[in-house]
Amino acid sequence: MKLLVLLSRFPYPLDKGDKLRAFHQLRYLARHFEVCLFALSDEDVTPASHAAVAPLCRGGVHVHRLQKPGIAANMALAAVQGQPFQVGYFHDAAAQRRLADVVREFRPERGYCQLIRMAEYARRHATAVPFTLDYMDVFSTGMQRWAGKAPLWQRPVMALEARRLQQYEARAFDWFRHHTIISDQDRQLIDHEQRQRIQVVPNGIDTEFFRPGAVAADEPFELVFCGNMAYHPNVEAAEWLAEGILPAVRRRHPAARLLLAGTTPAARVLALQSEAVKVSGWLPDIRTAYASARVFVAPMRTGTGLQNKLLEAMAMARPSVTTPLANNALGGTPGQHLLVGADTDGLAESICQLLEHPEEAAGLAAQGREFVRERYTWDGTTERLARLLAE
Numbered sequence: 001m002k003l004l005v006l007l008s009r010f011p012y013p014l015d016k017g018d019k020l021r022a023f024h025q026l027r028y029l030a031r032h033f034e035v036c037l038f039a040l041s042d043e044d045v046t047p048a049s050h051a052a053v054a055p056l057c058r059g060g061v062h063v064h065r066l067q068k069p070g071i072a073a074n075m076a077l078a079a080v081q082g083q084p085f086q087v088g089y090f091h092d093a094a095a096q097r098r099l100a101d102v103v104r105e106f107r108p109e110r111g112y113c114q115l116i117r118m119a120e121y122a123r124r125h126a127t128a129v130p131f132t133l134d135y136m137d138v139f140s141t142g143m144q145r146w147a148g149k150a151p152l153w154q155r156p157v158m159a160l161e162a163r164r165l166q167q168y169e170a171r172a173f174d175w176f177r178h179h180t181i182i183s184d185q186d187r188q189l190i191d192h193e194q195r196q197r198i199q200v201v202p203n204g205i206d207t208e209f210f211r212p213g214a215v216a217a218d219e220p221f222e223l224v225f226c227g228n229m230a231y232h233p234n235v236e237a238a239e240w241l242a243e244g245i246l247p248a249v250r251r252r253h254p255a256a257r258l259l260l261a262g263t264t265p266a267a268r269v270l271a272l273q274s275e276a277v278k279v280s281g282w283l284p285d286i287r288t289a290y291a292s293a294r295v296f297v298a299p300m301r302t303g304t305g306l307q308n309k310l311l312e313a314m315a316m317a318r319p320s321v322t323t324p325l326a327n328n329a330l331g332g333t334p335g336q337h338l339l340v341g342a343d344t345d346g347l348a349e350s351i352c353q354l355l356e357h358p359e360e361a362a363g364l365a366a367q368g369r370e371f372v373r374e375r376y377t378w379d380g381t382t383e384r385l386a387r388l389l390a391e
Helices: 018-027 049-055 068-081 083-088 093-106 117-124 139-147 152-173 232-250 288-291 308-315 325-330 342-358 358-375 378-390
Strands: 002-007 034-041 062-066 110-114 131-136 178-181 221-226 258-261 277-281 293-298 320-322
Touching: 002 018, 002 093, 002 117, 002 277, 018 034, 018 049, 018 068, 018 083, 018 110, 018 378, 034 049, 034 093, 034 131, 049 062, 062 093, 068 083, 068 221, 068 308, 083 117, 083 152, 093 117, 117 131, 131 221, 131 232, 131 258, 131 378, 139 152, 139 232, 221 232, 221 308, 221 342, 232 258, 232 293, 232 325, 232 342, 258 288, 288 293, 288 308, 293 308, 293 342, 308 358, 320 325, 320 342, 320 358
Parallel strands: 002 034, 002 110, 034 062, 110 131, 131 178, 221 258, 221 293, 258 277, 293 320
Antiparallel strands: none
């Protein structure tokens, strides 16, 4: 069966959550479908990245390069038309025409569209091709949470964007035959009366790649947090960890140090660097960061979806501490698979408990690894998607 896949980013290298999800889903889907990929990109795709993806796409790989002047014009047009900026940024008339050529030549029998930012492309072909939409997570809720903490001058624009996203998420529902999302917590946030039709398809984890002892740590740190350090929820979490939680931990463990690891750190993250805090930026192998941790901490207060960073840390048997927001999507049992804290004091106490009781930390880490091995495999989660696409 011929499957057309629409992505807003080229799915390699694996430096962002949507790319990670898309790449591993493509690996599974390529065994069951003849895949044709149509991806946008606002940066050049290297030959190495193309070579990593091409074998998964027997039906061809098509990349449309978005240019900055066009992006600005498209966002202005979206504002005038009452569409979210998130949609306007990615919707390009030249890309739409090129996709029409791909559809005409490839003649897909099914379509898969990742994220609502690509829904406009799919909508133009939905009458001829049955499409499945992967909401992944709920942009409108993430924007609402972000708006509540943004500088005052930004809040009106962000609140408007959140409302438009919420309306667009509901409107787009009716353009697609099937729908998927990353967690039940996110499903309940879609403002559509038939949201229970949305199928939960979580992320997975390669537990052979992310395994204890896979790599050596460059240097030890008591606390580690990883992620795309330009993504606002991660920036906010890094600030809370460095400026609030770490000082509380250091009152009992004065030598405790924190590593903030991940691609493209924002200026606010770079400003956190100190004697007690190291900002690594991009690492050739992110596993070295996890291996450095005595405790992995994901203090997420905003954002949506399932945190890949927690899956990776737990797969590497790092004792992990997070917030209720992140664990609601993960579904771990507090005290058995990880520890959960709702505020600065709760998170600091959990971290200190693990630092002070190594045997307890080791037991928690081992049970956490077994939890993700049993519940989160890419083959197991993507099989649900493949069944939907085949219907």
